[in-house]
Amino acid sequence: MIKVKNLTKVFNGLTAVKDVSFETRAGEIFGLLGPNGAGKTTTIRVIATVLQPTSGTAEVAGFDIIKQPEDVRRNIGVLTAEIGLYDRFTARENMRYFGHLYRMEGEALEKRIEYLIEALDMGRFADRRAGQFSTGMKQKVAIARSIIHDPKVIIFDEPTAGLDVLASQTVIAFMRKAREQGNLVVLSTHDMAHAQKLCDRVAIMHRSRLVALDTQERLLQQTNTRNLEDAFLQIVGEDAAKLVEHEREEQHLAGIKKKRRFGL
Amino acid sequence: MKESLIVFAKEIKDSLRDRRTLVTAVLMPIFLMPVIMIGTFKMQEVQMKKSEAQIPKIAFNIQADAPMLVNFLKNDKKYVVVADQTSDSAKAMMEKGDLNVYLEVAPTFEKMVSQGNPAEVKVYHKSSITDSVTAFQKVTIALQEFNQRTAVARLAQKNVPPAILTAILPTPVDFATAQERGGYFIGFLLPMFIVLFAIVGGMYIAIDVSAGEKERKTLEALLLTPASRFTIVTGKFLAVAATASTTIILSLFSLYAAFKFFPPNFGTGGEFIISLTPKAISIMLGVGVIMAIMFSGLLLSVAIFAKSYKEAQNYITPFYLLAILPVSIVSSIPGFKPTLPFFMIPGVNGVFVVKEVLLSQYDTTHILVTLGSLLVFAVIAIFIATKIYSREGVLFRD
Ligand SMILES: Nc1ncnc2c1ncn2[C@@H]1O[C@H](COP(=O)(O)OP(=O)(O)OP(=O)(O)O)[C@@H](O)[C@H]1O
Ligand SMILES: [Mg+2]
Numbered sequence: 001m002i003k004v005k006n007l008t009k010v011f012n013g014l015t016a017v018k019d020v021s022f023e024t025r026a027g028e029i030f031g032l033l034g035p036n037g038a039g040k041t042t043t044i045r046v047i048a049t050v051l052q053p054t055s056g057t058a059e060v061a062g063f064d065i066i067k068q069p070e071d072v073r074r075n076i077g078v079l080t081a082e083i084g085l086y087d088r089f090t091a092r093e094n095m096r097y098f099g100h101l102y103r104m105e106g107e108a109l110e111k112r113i114e115y116l117i118e119a120l121d122m123g124r125f126a127d128r129r130a131g132q133f134s135t136g137m138k139q140k141v142a143i144a145r146s147i148i149h150d151p152k153v154i155i156f157d158e159p160t161a162g163l164d165v166l167a168s169q170t171v172i173a174f175m176r177k178a179r180e181q182g183n184l185v186v187l188s189t190h191d192m193a194h195a196q197k198l199c200d201r202v203a204i205m206h207r208s209r210l211v212a213l214d215t216q217e218r219l220l221q222q223t224n225t226r227n228l229e230d231a232f233l234q235i236v237g238e239d240a241a242k243l244v245e246h247e248r249e250e251q252h253l254a255g256i257k258k259k260r261r262f263g264l
Numbered sequence: 265m266k267e268s269l270i271v272f273a274k275e276i277k278d279s280l281r282d283r284r285t286l287v288t289a290v291l292m293p294i295f296l297m298p299v300i301m302i303g304t305f306k307m308q309e310v311q312m313k314k315s316e317a318q319i320p321k322i323a324f325n326i327q328a329d330a331p332m333l334v335n336f337l338k339n340d341k342k343y344v345v346v347a348d349q350t351s352d353s354a355k356a357m358m359e360k361g362d363l364n365v366y367l368e369v370a371p372t373f374e375k376m377v378s379q380g381n382p383a384e385v386k387v388y389h390k391s392s393i394t395d396s397v398t399a400f401q402k403v404t405i406a407l408q409e410f411n412q413r414t415a416v417a418r419l420a421q422k423n424v425p426p427a428i429l430t431a432i433l434p435t436p437v438d439f440a441t442a443q444e445r446g447g448y449f450i451g452f453l454l455p456m457f458i459v460l461f462a463i464v465g466g467m468y469i470a471i472d473v474s475a476g477e478k479e480r481k482t483l484e485a486l487l488l489t490p491a492s493r494f495t496i497v498t499g500k501f502l503a504v505a506a507t508a509s510t511t512i513i514l515s516l517f518s519l520y521a522a523f524k525f526f527p528p529n530f531g532t533g534g535e536f537i538i539s540l541t542p543k544a545i546s547i548m549l550g551v552g553v554i555m556a557i558m559f560s561g562l563l564l565s566v567a568i569f570a571k572s573y574k575e576a577q578n579y580i581t582p583f584y585l586l587a588i589l590p591v592s593i594v595s596s597i598p599g600f601k602p603t604l605p606f607f608m609i610p611g612v613n614g615v616f617v618v619k620e621v622l623l624s625q626y627d628t629t630h631i632l633v634t635l636g637s638l639l640v641f642a643v644i645a646i647f648i649a650t651k652i653y654s655r656e657g658v659l660f661r662d
Binding site: 045048050051052070071073074076078080082083084085086087088089097098100101102103142145146 | 266267270271274278281282480481482483484485486487488489490491492656659660
């Protein structure tokens with residue numbers, strides 16, 4: 001459902017995503033893991049067409065992100081890392097506005113809103129203004145808003161950040177249900193326990209690049225570890241060690257050059 | 265385009281729930297405009313009455329040296345002659361307002377006058393003190409009257425008819441109608457206010473829909489919907505323009521109503537009448553609304569560079585000064601005759617057209633050039649705003 005092909009994104013000289021390629025299918029939960037600043041959010045933003053790729057491209061549900069950005073957006077639901085709501089609107093009004101922007105209206109939209117209020121357990125505050133909401137309440141409304149149009153491709157960027165155990169469980173159950181319904185769920189998270197419980201396949205990003213891409217079992221086998229966290233640490237650690245080594249080599253080479261220059 | 269209307273409707277609903285927009289865009293124009301306009305007239309009225317009622321306080325250096333003149337002034341109940349002063353003490357008293365005019369005569373004054381020679385009297389006043397200036401004008405008139413009476417008396421002694429002194433009789437005839445005089449009067453203030461409201465009316469909503477959306481972190485979610493950036497910015501622009509136009513419309517109607525129901529009446533016997541004709545109002549509305557639309561596009565372009573409300577206000581303040589400064593300069597130069605190029609400068613042209621309309625001078629060329637120029641600038645402003653909104657750097661500057 002998502003095909004990423006040699007995707008690169010550069011921000012004024014800073015390469016945030018470098019030559020990333022992967023494919024995902026319907027009916028799976030795909031983990032996009034990586035330490036802070038690895039480039040996960042940027043990758044998601046490019047796939048979701050809010051940022052333009054510097055090179056490479058991606059396809060979502062058969063639509064190209066460069067040539068058919070509006071079709072891509074119609075078929076994708078993205079929970080952004082930074083959630084914000086319209087404070088002077090109620091939870092329901094927030095959802096309704098986005099529904100309208102997805103060209104939904106009337107009975108169908110109200111039913112969908114009612115369903116999401118039910119599914120994400122928002123009944124107590126659905127008609128209160130969002131300005132007074134706690135992080136957890138806001139997060140739930142943001143999730144509902146991102147999937148108001150019932151998309152086939154769902155991307156959640158840190159959906160459980162700031163949520164307590166109970167609220168997290170609601171969101172996790174929701175992701176499982178989406179998978180059962182044959183949707184694709186891409187999950188970007190720092191919570192390895194959640195990722196291990198949920199993800200069928202995982203991609204690990206580090207320093208803008210993809211450093212691992214496989215099913216959980218195979219990753220554990222390859223790294224000879226028993227849980228995803230250890231596998232993650234090992235893969236990222238090896239990559240970081242390589243970085244240190246590269247830097248040392250470069251410094252060494254630079255030093256030789258300097259010595260030569262001063263020696264002569 | 266349907267999405268533009270969805271965005272428009274949302275922004276209007278949202279800002280109707282925002283007290284700041286409600287105050288600046290709705291309450292302020294309805295109440296502030298008439299209060300300031302009528303208040304200014306009332307103040308001028310009071311000022312005029314006060315200066316009419318003022319009794320100048322005059323001091324001489326030595327009253328004994330000019331008994332005829334002193335008596336003439338004392339007999340006229342419109343003056344008070346206080347005790348003699350030296351020029352230094354008189355200056356000090358004038359500063360404090362205890363004295364308005366100081367007359368200095370030479371010891372030979374009385375003799376010269378009775379012998380029929382011109383005698384000098386120095387009239388000290390301070391032109392930086394309003395009371396001293398009005399007193400000076402009144403005393404000058406009194407001195408001229410003294411001159412005339414003395415001359416008439418001298419001619420009578422020689423059996424010459426006094427009419428011989430009058431060669432011509434200038435008789436001023438002012439054919440400005442009371443309405444035109446009123447229009448001239450409010451022409452100093454009203455046009456400024458229209459420009460001001462065209463900017464201020466849309467200010468808060470412009471910040472709210474651009475920088476506010478970034479501050480609340482809702483912008484990315486909005487950009488994730490199928491609505492194109494062009495339709496989103498169009499919807500937002502429509503909301504800002506509609507709000508700013510509403511402000512202009514409300515302020516003009518409230519002013520119209522205020523002048524209709526509480527006509528300020530001052531001068532003696534209706535010398536000034538402020539009545540805005542429907543024709544004048546509709547031209548002002550046209551100019552005001554298009555100006556509001558143009559400023560909306562500019563405000564939106566400026567505010568999107570900011571990440572927060574505060575920052576946006578910092579960006580808008582210089583913009584606001586830049587727009588309002590030339591306007592306040594040209595509108596404070598009395599009798600400034602604008603040439604055609606002035607009607608191409610946005611903001612400034614509005615001031616001049618409104619001024620002309622208030623004087624019932626309907627110059628079709630000026631009106632059309634103004635409307636045309638404002639429209640062109642409005643289109644440019646909208647174009648700039650849409651260009652800025654399609655640049656990802658502006659939207660995602662963390
Ligand atoms: N709009 C932008 N302009 C410039 N640089 C950016 C921009 N957005 C992200 N970056 C940089 O790109 C790199 C990748 O950032 P990104 O947000 O994609 O990482 P991430 O994997 O999501 O990290 P985290 O786990 O902290 O959310 C970072 O170094 C970040 O500073
Ligand atoms: Mg991130």
